[in-house]
Amino acid sequence: MSTDAISPLLTVAGWELLASLGPYKESESLKLNETLRKAGHTPELVAAALTQARLRAKAEAKFGEFAHQMLFTQAGLEQATRLSIAALHAQRFTTASITSVADLGCGIGADSLAMASLDINVTAVEMDEITAACTTVNLMPFPHANVICGRAEDTNLDGIEGVWLDPARRTTNTSGTTRLFDPEAFSPPLSFVEKLADSGRAVGVKMGPSIPHDAVPATAEAQWISVNGDVxxxxxxxxxxxxPGIRRAALVVGAHGMNELTSAIVYDPAHQDVQLGPIAGYLYEPDGAVIRAGLVADLARTMGAHLIDEHIAYLCSEQPAQTPFARGYKVLEVKPFNIKALKAWVKANRIGVLDIKKRGISTTPEEVRRQLLTGSGKGPNKATLILTRIGDDRIAVVVEPHGF
Structure with missing residues (x-):
């Protein structure tokens, strides 16, 4: 995004035009473009206003009503933290009685906004000039927040008690952007974060959920967060x-509020100490945050459940259990994973809608669904299959959702 996409809005006339636009509708954007042009607005201003109206509409999912007073870039919105999660980050600082924070790599300012709203003095640092301009507008209601356009590594932290970082985890090339997985390839790298922490400051950093456990510094608490099943x-x-006393945590945010599962020890895949057992009774699919945090065994113990295979994150218990940390299913039947036999089962049971989940096998649910439903007739019934394996045996489990 160039300066031309933002600068026309940074005037009284531009801001008033943007504020006058109603809810954005893609189907009406062309007509609205023509109407605004006929009203005498420049093509540059119209394009900038409509772009922001579109981005604001998309941003409602992350920022709610705040989105209607903010400016965005496409990349900044995609990478921005949900405001509800940014509030949790900010709460860490207030709980620790931190009154001044540098938000290094602030993007469009979601975390800075959350911290400033809690009366924390915020220095928001962003390297990209256009993104920094958007952040300046977004933080205008807070006189105790200021924005610096510069590199995180070059920021003067004298007098600042805490630091929050959201490193760039993508690299840009001629083909677009590519996701990075090595924490040392991030900008700034994880080693820079550790160096800041060595100074004794209160330091927090947002990482991708796929960070391996052996990359988590020994001095850090790691918390994986999922929102409505998405880590x-x-x-x-x-x-x-x-x-104190927490090394790993899974915070699950969903229909049942916020629930957290924690452990005081470092994850060791060789010492999970959970019994194995058959697929029977009730089957549970742990939330992704629980899996990423290496807390499947801990969850099994709290539920009185067992693993079906030491390498597969499915749990079973004889009696139903209520937990916000897993999706539950009642086991109806266990079958070998055989396409021909399953196709006959679909036809005999007049199944027209088939929900398929899988773990531990390479076959995609879409491909299996296509194979099973093609030529089987459009039956009125619905069914759920879970495809997985026990050892080398691939199996299909017929289930029905069970939860609270």
Whole structure:
């Protein structure tokens, strides 16, 4: 995005035009473009206003009503933290009585916004000039927040108690952007974060949820967060931001509020100490945050459940259990994973809608669904299959959803 996409809005006339636009509708954008042009607005201003109206509409999912007073870039919106999760980050600092924070790599300012709203003095640092301009507008309601256009590594932290970082985890090339997985390839790298923490400051950093456990610094608390089943981040917290006695945590945010599962020990895949057992009774699919945090065994123990295979994150129990940390199913039947036999089962049971989940096998649900439903007739019934394996045996489990 160039300066031309933002600068026309940074005037009284531009801001008033943007504020006058109603809810954005893609189907009406061309007509609205023509109407605004005929009203005498420049093509540059119209394009900028409509772009922001479109981005604001998309941003409602992350920012709610705040989105209607903010400016965005496409990349900044895609990478921005949900405001509800940014509030959790900010709460870490207030709980630790931190009154000044540098938000390094602030993007469009979601975390800075959350911290400033809690009366924390915020220095928001962003390297991209256009993104920094958007952040300046977004933080205008807070006189105790200021924005610096510069590199995180060059920021003067004298007098600042805490630091929050959201490193860039993508690289841009001629083909677009590519996701990075090595924490040392991030900008800034994880080693820079650790160096900041070595100074004794309260330091937190947002990482991708796929960060391996052996990359988590020994001095950090790691918290994986999922929102409505989607694992959105792994936060690492150092010094005053780390909670005593917690090394790993899974925070599950969903229909039942916020629920957290924690462990005081470092993850060791060789010492999970959970019994194995058959697929029977009730089957549970742990939330992604629980899996990423290496807390499947801990969850099994709290539920009185067993693993079906030491390498597969499915649990079973004889009696139903209520938990916000897993999706539950009642086991109806266990079959070998045989396409011909399953196709006959679909036809005999007049199944027209088939929900398929899988873990531990390479076959995609879409391909299996196509194979099973093609030529089987459009039956009125619905069914759910879970495809998985026990050892070398591939199996299909007929289930029905069970939960609270």
């Amino acid at each position: 959105v981040e792994a936060g690492l917290y150092f010094n005053a931001l780390a909670r």
